[in-house]
Amino acid sequence: MSTRTFSRTEIDRLIAEHYRAEVAVDIPAIVANFTEDVRHEILGQGALYGRQAAGERYERIFEGHVIDRFVPLRRLYGDDFAVDDALVEGRAIGRFAGMEGCGRPVRYRLLHIFEFRDGLIAGETAWLDVAAVQQQLA
Numbered sequence: 001m002s003t004r005t006f007s008r009t010e011i012d013r014l015i016a017e018h019y020r021a022e023v024a025v026d027i028p029a030i031v032a033n034f035t036e037d038v039r040h041e042i043l044g045q046g047a048l049y050g051r052q053a054a055g056e057r058y059e060r061i062f063e064g065h066v067i068d069r070f071v072p073l074r075r076l077y078g079d080d081f082a083v084d085d086a087l088v089e090g091r092a093i094g095r096f097a098g099m100e101g102c103g104r105p106v107r108y109r110l111l112h113i114f115e116f117r118d119g120l121i122a123g124e125t126a127w128l129d130v131a132a133v134q135q136q137l138a
Contacts, residue, residue: 064094
C-alpha cells in the first residue's frame with residue numbers, strides 16, 4: 001500500500017499556480033514550478049524534457065493562443081499525480097491547431113495528467129480537443 005506523497009491541497013496549489021502563469025503568459029513562472037528534468041508532452045506533438053525545452057514550447061504555444069481562463073470540470077488525485085479536466089476559454093491570436101485564429105475566441109476541453117516530485121511538477125501530459133478548436137476556427 002502506497003502513502004500519499006502530496007496532499008490534495010499541495011496538488012491544487014501547484015496546478016492553480018501553473019494555470020495562473022499560463023493565463024498571465026509568464027513563462028518563467030510556468031517553468032519555475034517544473035523539476036529540472038520535467039517531461040512535457042502534448043498529444044500529437046511528442047514529449048520534451050527539461051525546463052528550457054518546456055519553456056520554448058510555451059513560447060511557441062503563446063504565439064498562436066492566449067488563455068483567458070480555465071474552468072475546472074473534474075480533478076482526480078493519486079499519490080503523486082492528478083488528472084485534471086478543464087474547459088479552456090481563450091483566443092486564437094495566430095496559428096493555432098493548424099488554422100489561422102485572427103483573434104477569434106475559442107473554447108475547448110483540456111485534459112492533463114500532472115505528475116509531482118520534490119514539491120514541483122515533474123510531468124505534464126496534455127490532450128486538447130483539437131477538433132473543437134478547428135470547428136470554431138473553420
